[in-house]
Amino acid sequence: MMSGLFITLEGGEGVGKSTQLRLLRDALQSQGHKVLATREPGGSPGAEDLRQLLLFGKNPLSLRAEILTHFAARFDHVDKVIRPALAEGRIVLCDRFTDSTMAYQGYGRAEGDPAILDLIAVLQNQLGLTPDMTFLLQAPRDVTRHRLAVRGVPTDRYEQADEGFHARIAAGFRAIAEQQTERVQSITTANCSEEAVNSLIMKEILSRLSHV
Ligand SMILES: Nc1ncnc2c1ncn2[C@@H]1O[C@H](COP(=O)(O)OP(=O)(O)O)[C@@H](O)[C@H]1O
Numbered sequence: 001m002m003s004g005l006f007i008t009l010e011g012g013e014g015v016g017k018s019t020q021l022r023l024l025r026d027a028l029q030s031q032g033h034k035v036l037a038t039r040e041p042g043g044s045p046g047a048e049d050l051r052q053l054l055l056f057g058k059n060p061l062s063l064r065a066e067i068l069t070h071f072a073a074r075f076d077h078v079d080k081v082i083r084p085a086l087a088e089g090r091i092v093l094c095d096r097f098t099d100s101t102m103a104y105q106g107y108g109r110a111e112g113d114p115a116i117l118d119l120i121a122v123l124q125n126q127l128g129l130t131p132d133m134t135f136l137l138q139a140p141r142d143v144t145r146h147r148l149a150v151r152g153v154p155t156d157r158y159e160q161a162d163e164g165f166h167a168r169i170a171a172g173f174r175a176i177a178e179q180q181t182e183r184v185q186s187i188t189t190a191n192c193s194e195e196a197v198n199s200l201i202m203k204e205i206l207s208r209l210s211h212v
């Protein structure tokens with residue numbers, strides 16, 4: 001069976017993940033690669049339903065319920081969309097994945113509580129799928145806040161959270177990158193154009209593809 005390449009983009013809101021996903025998809029497709037671009041929470045019909053609940057549901061879930069719901073969406077997405085695409089030999093580009101649960105729920109909402117980090121790690125293991133490459137996009141919060149204001153889409157539950165929460169998320173992502181240097185590459189997008197960030201990431205992906 002052929003197997004594709006699983007690439008995730010991570011980072012806080014407004015760092016440029018969706019923009020880069022689009023640019024990467026177009027660049028890889030124009031070079032003849034079969035690509036699937038997808039996102040979390042969501043990416044399959046059932047997971048998109050759960051996304052609505054997670055981001056815009058009227059009633060906040062308890063922390064553990066929230067984690068399990070993110071993973072319920074993720075298992076559906078992995079089983080129905082990501083694994084089949086990888087089995088077809090596609091390059092799967094995914095906007096957010098398990099690192100977001102670690103950062104937002106583990107380091108953000110749970111403030112690094114070891115029992116919660118363990119729960120997330122267990123679920124991650126059960127998933128049985130780890131990205132081949134992860135690009136962690138980073139920019140200072142004042143830059144991303146400004147970008148989000150310009151982008152102007154309705155804010156969801158997480159974007160409305162206080163600044164302490166966003167600082168813990170940023171620190172959480174940095175901790176993940178430090179723990180998993182083989183998989184995670186950090187990229188600062190604050191002072192770079194979209195095109196510059198894109199060519200940096202493309203260079204890494206093409207170098208990886210030439211080795212597989
Ligand atoms: N490198 C960049 N420099 C300046 N603005 C950017 C850059 N990348 C993205 N943007 C803009 O910032 C906003 C947020 O980008 P987006 O890709 O939606 O971020 P995310 O998916 O990480 O939330 C958008 O309006 C986008 O056009």
Ligand SMILES: Cc1cn([C@H]2C[C@H](O)[C@@H](COP(=O)(O)OP(=O)(O)O)O2)c(=O)[nH]c1=O
Pocket residue numbers: 012013014017018040041055070095096097098100101102104105156158159
């Ligand atoms: C995948 C995932 C996302 N999230 C949050 C992060 C985002 O604030 C929100 C929605 O993601 P997204 O729509 O990608 O937001 P943005 O484009 O603004 O970066 O869901 C979690 O809290 N845990 C998770 O496991």
